[in-house]
Amino acid sequence: MSEQAAEAVLEDYDETLDELERVAGSLKLVDNPRLAKLGYRRINFKRHRYYFLYRIAGDTAIVDAMYHELQDPDNVMR
Numbered sequence: 682m683s684e685q686a687a688e689a690v691l692e693d694y695d696e697t698l699d700e701l702e703r704v705a706g707s708l709k710l711v712d713n714p715r716l717a718k719l720g721y722r723r724i725n726f727k728r729h730r731y732y733f734l735y736r737i738a739g740d741t742a743i744v745d746a747m748y749h750e751l752q753d754p755d756n757v758m759r
Contacts, residue, residue: 693726697733698744700724705735705742713755721745 682690701724708724710717711734720736730750735742748754 690726690729690731693728693731694747697724697726700727701733701735701742701744705737715755725750 704724705722708722711721711723713721716734721734722736723732723734725732732748732750733744734746734748734754735744737743746754
């Protein structure tokens, strides 16, 4: 990955975290029943094929993982 490409992903990462601060509680639980039972939600990056899995504790959004959209979090988060 080139330095320019890496910088673009990092910028998208930062923007996604900023967006998460504004919308964390309004996004739905994930479709995966096991992860939904644990309270996980998903927010997609705007310009790249990544997303955060997060949960809400009180008034705080806790990002537990970042995945590429082709990854299956159910097989990783055991």
